Amino acid sequence: MxxxxxxxxMRKGMLEYCIMLLLRQQPCYANDIIQKLHEADxxxxxxxxxxxxxRLKRDGLLGYEWRESTxxxxxxxxxxxxxxxxxLAQLDASWEEILRTVNILKS
Amino acid sequence: MxxxxxxxxMRKGMLEYCIMLLLRQQPCYANDIIQKLHEADxxxxxxxxxxxxxRLKRDGLLGYEWRESTxxxxxxxxxxxxxxxxxLAQLDASWEEILRTVNILKS
DNA sequence: TTAAGTACCTTGCGATACAAGGTATTCATA
DNA sequence: TATGAATACCTTGTATCGCAAGGTACTTAA
Numbered sequence: 001m002x003x004x005x006x007x008x009x010m011r012k013g014m015l016e017y018c019i020m021l022l023l024r025q026q027p028c029y030a031n032d033i034i035q036k037l038h039e040a041d042x043x044x045x046x047x048x049x050x051x052x053x054x055r056l057k058r059d060g061l062l063g064y065e066w067r068e069s070t071x072x073x074x075x076x077x078x079x080x081x082x083x084x085x086x087x088l089a090q091l092d093a094s095w096e097e098i099l100r101t102v103n104i105l106k107s
Numbered sequence: 108m109x110x111x112x113x114x115x116x117m118r119k120g121m122l123e124y125c126i127m128l129l130l131r132q133q134p135c136y137a138n139d140i141i142q143k144l145h146e147a148d149x150x151x152x153x154x155x156x157x158x159x160x161x162r163l164k165r166d167g168l169l170g171y172e173w174r175e176s177t178x179x180x181x182x183x184x185x186x187x188x189x190x191x192x193x194x195l196a197q198l199d200a201s202w203e204e205i206l207r208t209v210n211i212l213k214s
Numbered sequence: 215t216t217a218a219g220t221a222c223c224t225t226g227c228g229a230t231a232c233a234a235g236g237t238a239t240t241c242a243t244a
Numbered sequence: 245t246a247t248g249a250a251t252a253c254c255t256t257g258t259a260t261c262g263c264a265a266g267g268t269a270c271t272t273a274a
Contacts, residue, residue, distance in 0.1 A: 006123050006194070007201045009261080012231065013116040014205060021212040030252070040211040041204055048231050050254055055230095072251035073239040087110050094114045095209065097148055098121055102202065104147040105128040116230080119262060137221070155262050157223055162261095179220035180270040 011042060016052060017095060018042055020080065020088045023062065029075035053078055061087050118149060123159060124202060125149055127187065127195045130169065136182035160185055168194050 022028060022036055030049055037044050056062040061084035064076045080088065129135060129143055137156055144151050163169040168191035171183045187195065 005260085006120075006198060008231080009120040010124060010198070010201055010205060012120045012261090013113075013118065014120070014209070015231080016113050017117060018208060018212055021209070025212075037208075037212075040208045042208045045232055046253085047233065047235095047255085051230080054254085069240085069251080071240075073253080075252070087113070090110045091113060091117070094117055098117060101125060101144075101147045101149045102121070102128070105125055105132075112229080115262075119230095122262080152263055153222085154224085154264065154266095158261085161223085176220080176271090178272080180222080182221070 014042070015044060015048070016056070017088075017091045019044075019049075019052065020056075020061070020084065020091065023078055023080050024085070024088060027065075027077040027079045029067075029077050031075075033078075056084070060084075122149070122151060122155070123163070124195075124198045126151075126156075126159065127163075127168070127191065127198065130185055130187050131192070131195060134172075134184040134186045136174075136184050138182075140185075163191070167191075 019033060034044055061081060062078045063081050064078045066074045067077050068074050141151055169185045170188050171185045173181045174184050175181050
Protein backbone atom coordinates (compact mmCIF):
# COMPACT_ATOMS: atom_id res chain seq x y z
CA MET A 1 0.00 0.00 0.00
CA UNK A 2 1.29 3.43 -0.86
CA UNK A 3 -0.70 5.34 1.73
CA UNK A 4 2.43 6.65 3.39
CA UNK A 5 3.65 7.90 0.05
CA UNK A 6 0.35 9.64 -0.67
CA UNK A 7 0.33 11.11 2.78
CA UNK A 8 3.76 12.61 2.24
CA UNK A 9 2.56 13.82 -1.16
CA MET A 10 -0.31 15.62 0.51
CA ARG A 11 2.11 17.33 2.82
CA LYS A 12 4.57 18.14 0.08
CA GLY A 13 2.96 21.19 -1.38
CA MET A 14 1.96 22.44 2.05
CA LEU A 15 5.51 22.79 3.31
CA GLU A 16 6.27 26.15 1.78
CA TYR A 17 3.00 27.54 3.07
CA CYS A 18 3.52 26.17 6.57
CA ILE A 19 7.04 27.55 6.81
CA MET A 20 5.90 30.98 5.77
CA LEU A 21 3.02 30.82 8.25
CA LEU A 22 5.57 30.06 10.93
CA LEU A 23 7.86 32.91 9.92
CA ARG A 24 4.92 35.29 9.93
CA GLN A 25 4.84 34.91 13.69
CA GLN A 26 8.54 35.13 14.47
CA PRO A 27 11.99 34.95 12.93
CA CYS A 28 13.38 31.42 13.06
CA TYR A 29 16.51 29.54 12.11
CA ALA A 30 16.45 26.11 10.55
CA ASN A 31 16.33 23.99 13.68
CA ASP A 32 13.61 26.24 15.12
CA ILE A 33 11.52 25.58 12.05
CA ILE A 34 12.08 21.83 12.12
CA GLN A 35 11.13 21.66 15.78
CA LYS A 36 8.10 23.91 15.63
CA LEU A 37 6.71 22.19 12.54
CA HIS A 38 7.27 18.89 14.29
CA GLU A 39 5.23 20.15 17.25
CA ALA A 40 2.48 20.94 14.75
CA ASP A 41 2.67 17.37 13.37
CA UNK A 42 4.55 18.23 10.22
CA UNK A 43 7.84 16.47 9.58
CA UNK A 44 10.49 18.23 7.52
CA UNK A 45 14.05 17.10 6.85
CA UNK A 46 17.15 19.26 6.76
CA UNK A 47 17.82 18.32 3.16
CA UNK A 48 14.36 19.62 2.31
CA UNK A 49 14.42 22.74 4.42
CA UNK A 50 17.71 24.34 3.45
CA UNK A 51 17.14 24.37 -0.32
CA UNK A 52 13.60 25.61 0.28
CA UNK A 53 14.78 28.50 2.45
CA UNK A 54 17.45 29.37 -0.13
CA ARG A 55 14.84 29.40 -2.86
CA LEU A 56 12.47 31.65 -0.93
CA LYS A 57 15.40 33.92 -0.16
CA ARG A 58 16.42 34.02 -3.82
CA ASP A 59 12.85 34.86 -4.79
CA GLY A 60 12.88 37.77 -2.37
CA LEU A 61 10.20 36.36 -0.07
CA LEU A 62 12.57 35.84 2.83
CA GLY A 63 15.50 37.73 4.28
CA TYR A 64 17.80 36.68 7.08
CA GLU A 65 20.15 37.99 9.70
CA TRP A 66 22.93 36.28 11.59
CA ARG A 67 22.53 36.02 15.35
CA GLU A 68 25.05 34.78 17.86
CA SER A 69 24.15 31.70 19.84
CA THR A 70 25.12 31.02 23.43
CA UNK A 71 25.97 27.48 22.38
CA UNK A 72 27.55 26.71 19.04
CA UNK A 73 28.00 28.64 15.82
CA UNK A 74 25.87 31.66 14.82
CA UNK A 75 22.43 31.08 13.38
CA UNK A 76 20.71 32.35 10.27
CA UNK A 77 17.37 33.78 11.36
CA UNK A 78 14.92 34.04 8.49
CA UNK A 79 12.25 36.75 8.29
CA UNK A 80 9.39 37.42 5.90
CA UNK A 81 10.01 40.37 3.58
CA UNK A 82 7.24 42.65 2.36
CA UNK A 83 7.03 40.59 -0.79
CA UNK A 84 6.90 37.53 1.42
CA UNK A 85 3.92 38.87 3.32
CA UNK A 86 2.21 39.64 0.05
CA UNK A 87 2.88 36.17 -1.34
CA LEU A 88 1.71 34.60 1.89
CA ALA A 89 -1.57 36.48 1.63
CA GLN A 90 -2.07 34.89 -1.78
CA LEU A 91 -1.23 31.49 -0.37
CA ASP A 92 -3.81 32.06 2.35
CA ALA A 93 -6.33 32.52 -0.43
CA SER A 94 -5.13 29.35 -2.18
CA TRP A 95 -5.47 27.46 1.06
CA GLU A 96 -9.05 28.68 1.48
CA GLU A 97 -9.73 27.51 -2.05
CA ILE A 98 -8.39 24.06 -1.31
CA LEU A 99 -10.48 23.95 1.86
CA ARG A 100 -13.49 24.82 -0.24
CA THR A 101 -12.70 22.18 -2.85
CA VAL A 102 -12.32 19.42 -0.30
CA ASN A 103 -15.51 20.46 1.48
CA ILE A 104 -17.42 20.39 -1.80
CA LEU A 105 -16.05 16.96 -2.65
CA LYS A 106 -16.87 15.62 0.79
CA SER A 107 -20.43 16.88 0.82
CA MET B 108 6.92 36.05 -8.12
CA UNK B 109 6.40 32.30 -8.00
CA UNK B 110 3.05 32.33 -6.26
CA UNK B 111 1.37 30.49 -9.10
CA UNK B 112 3.99 27.81 -8.92
CA UNK B 113 3.58 27.46 -5.18
CA UNK B 114 -0.17 27.40 -5.56
CA UNK B 115 0.03 24.51 -7.98
CA UNK B 116 2.46 22.82 -5.63
CA MET B 117 -0.09 23.11 -2.84
CA ARG B 118 -2.67 21.46 -5.05
CA LYS B 119 -0.29 18.77 -6.20
CA GLY B 120 -0.46 16.48 -3.25
CA MET B 121 -4.18 17.04 -2.86
CA LEU B 122 -5.09 15.70 -6.29
CA GLU B 123 -5.04 12.03 -5.43
CA TYR B 124 -7.15 12.67 -2.35
CA CYS B 125 -9.68 14.79 -4.24
CA ILE B 126 -10.06 12.23 -7.01
CA MET B 127 -10.69 9.46 -4.52
CA LEU B 128 -13.18 11.65 -2.67
CA LEU B 129 -15.01 12.12 -5.94
CA LEU B 130 -15.00 8.41 -6.74
CA ARG B 131 -16.35 7.64 -3.30
CA GLN B 132 -19.59 9.25 -4.39
CA GLN B 133 -19.95 7.76 -7.85
CA PRO B 134 -18.06 5.94 -10.62
CA CYS B 135 -16.55 8.38 -13.10
CA TYR B 136 -14.57 8.31 -16.29
CA ALA B 137 -11.73 10.71 -16.99
CA ASN B 138 -13.68 13.61 -18.45
CA ASP B 139 -16.23 13.36 -15.63
CA ILE B 140 -13.43 13.75 -13.15
CA ILE B 141 -11.86 16.69 -14.94
CA GLN B 142 -15.19 18.46 -15.15
CA LYS B 143 -16.36 17.80 -11.61
CA LEU B 144 -13.03 18.80 -10.12
CA HIS B 145 -13.15 21.94 -12.21
CA GLU B 146 -16.56 22.74 -10.75
CA ALA B 147 -14.95 22.39 -7.34
CA ASP B 148 -12.20 24.86 -8.34
CA UNK B 149 -9.51 22.26 -8.90
CA UNK B 150 -7.83 22.15 -12.29
CA UNK B 151 -6.40 18.86 -13.48
CA UNK B 152 -4.90 18.06 -16.88
CA UNK B 153 -5.36 14.89 -18.91
CA UNK B 154 -1.64 14.20 -18.82
CA UNK B 155 -1.85 14.30 -15.05
CA UNK B 156 -5.03 12.34 -14.62
CA UNK B 157 -4.44 9.26 -16.76
CA UNK B 158 -1.14 8.24 -15.22
CA UNK B 159 -2.59 8.89 -11.77
CA UNK B 160 -5.62 6.68 -12.42
CA UNK B 161 -3.34 3.97 -13.82
CA ARG B 162 -1.20 4.12 -10.73
CA LEU B 163 -4.16 3.87 -8.36
CA LYS B 164 -5.45 0.97 -10.42
CA ARG B 165 -2.07 -0.76 -10.30
CA ASP B 166 -1.97 -0.29 -6.54
CA GLY B 167 -5.36 -1.93 -6.23
CA LEU B 168 -7.16 1.15 -4.93
CA LEU B 169 -9.29 1.55 -8.04
CA GLY B 170 -11.04 -0.77 -10.40
CA TYR B 171 -12.84 0.08 -13.62
CA GLU B 172 -15.48 -1.16 -15.98
CA TRP B 173 -16.15 -0.27 -19.60
CA ARG B 174 -19.46 1.35 -20.37
CA GLU B 175 -20.90 2.16 -23.75
CA SER B 176 -21.47 5.80 -24.58
CA THR B 177 -24.32 7.17 -26.65
CA UNK B 178 -21.80 9.42 -28.36
CA UNK B 179 -18.28 8.26 -29.11
CA UNK B 180 -16.14 5.39 -27.95
CA UNK B 181 -16.76 3.44 -24.73
CA UNK B 182 -15.64 4.92 -21.42
CA UNK B 183 -13.59 3.56 -18.58
CA UNK B 184 -15.55 4.12 -15.38
CA UNK B 185 -13.37 3.98 -12.31
CA UNK B 186 -14.63 2.76 -8.94
CA UNK B 187 -13.08 2.61 -5.47
CA UNK B 188 -12.15 -0.91 -4.40
CA UNK B 189 -12.33 -2.09 -0.79
CA UNK B 190 -8.63 -1.32 -0.45
CA UNK B 191 -9.37 2.06 -1.97
CA UNK B 192 -12.01 2.82 0.64
CA UNK B 193 -9.56 1.78 3.31
CA UNK B 194 -6.79 3.95 1.90
CA LEU B 195 -9.20 6.85 1.54
CA ALA B 196 -10.11 6.58 5.20
CA GLN B 197 -6.43 6.97 6.02
CA LEU B 198 -6.18 9.94 3.72
CA ASP B 199 -9.16 11.47 5.52
CA ALA B 200 -7.10 11.21 8.67
CA SER B 201 -4.07 12.76 6.96
CA TRP B 202 -6.23 15.60 5.75
CA GLU B 203 -7.50 16.23 9.28
CA GLU B 204 -3.88 16.27 10.43
CA ILE B 205 -2.94 18.86 7.85
CA LEU B 206 -5.96 20.94 8.82
CA ARG B 207 -4.77 20.75 12.40
CA THR B 208 -1.21 21.71 11.44
CA VAL B 209 -2.30 24.77 9.50
CA ASN B 210 -4.66 25.84 12.25
CA ILE B 211 -1.89 25.58 14.82
CA LEU B 212 0.48 27.59 12.64
CA LYS B 213 -2.14 30.25 11.99
CA SER B 214 -3.08 30.71 15.62
C1' DT C 215 -14.72 7.52 -47.51
C1' DT C 216 -13.37 11.21 -45.05
C1' DA C 217 -13.54 14.54 -41.27
C1' DA C 218 -14.70 15.77 -36.68
C1' DG C 219 -15.46 14.52 -32.10
C1' DT C 220 -14.51 11.73 -28.15
C1' DA C 221 -11.65 8.95 -25.22
C1' DC C 222 -7.52 6.75 -23.72
C1' DC C 223 -2.56 6.77 -23.23
C1' DT C 224 2.70 8.00 -23.53
C1' DT C 225 6.90 10.82 -23.61
C1' DG C 226 9.95 14.42 -22.12
C1' DC C 227 10.69 18.09 -18.93
C1' DG C 228 10.91 20.72 -14.71
C1' DA C 229 10.16 21.03 -9.86
C1' DT C 230 10.83 19.19 -5.38
C1' DA C 231 11.11 16.11 -1.13
C1' DC C 232 14.29 13.19 0.88
C1' DA C 233 18.49 10.43 2.22
C1' DA C 234 23.13 10.70 2.69
C1' DG C 235 27.23 13.00 3.03
C1' DG C 236 30.15 17.17 3.64
C1' DT C 237 32.08 21.70 5.77
C1' DA C 238 32.64 25.01 9.44
C1' DT C 239 32.25 26.89 14.05
C1' DT C 240 32.07 26.52 19.10
C1' DC C 241 33.04 24.58 23.50
C1' DA C 242 34.44 21.30 26.91
C1' DT C 243 37.96 18.30 28.26
C1' DA C 244 42.06 15.64 28.23
C1' DT D 245 47.18 23.02 23.10
C1' DA D 246 44.87 19.30 20.89
C1' DT D 247 40.83 16.62 20.24
C1' DG D 248 36.16 15.15 20.17
C1' DA D 249 31.31 16.23 20.49
C1' DA D 250 27.68 19.23 19.47
C1' DT D 251 25.63 22.51 16.57
C1' DA D 252 24.60 24.67 12.20
C1' DC D 253 24.70 25.35 7.34
C1' DC D 254 24.82 23.37 2.77
C1' DT D 255 25.19 20.04 -1.52
C1' DT D 256 24.54 15.93 -4.33
C1' DG D 257 22.02 12.13 -6.25
C1' DT D 258 17.62 9.76 -6.66
C1' DA D 259 12.71 9.06 -7.09
C1' DT D 260 8.27 10.92 -7.72
C1' DC D 261 4.92 13.60 -9.79
C1' DG D 262 2.30 17.33 -12.39
C1' DC D 263 2.09 19.17 -16.81
C1' DA D 264 2.50 20.25 -21.89
C1' DA D 265 2.55 18.14 -26.08
C1' DG D 266 1.78 14.53 -29.05
C1' DG D 267 -0.13 10.00 -30.42
C1' DT D 268 -3.64 6.03 -31.11
C1' DA D 269 -8.26 4.20 -31.58
C1' DC D 270 -13.18 4.21 -31.93
C1' DT D 271 -17.73 6.40 -33.35
C1' DT D 272 -20.73 9.19 -35.94
C1' DA D 273 -22.13 12.22 -39.52
C1' DA D 274 -21.51 14.39 -43.93
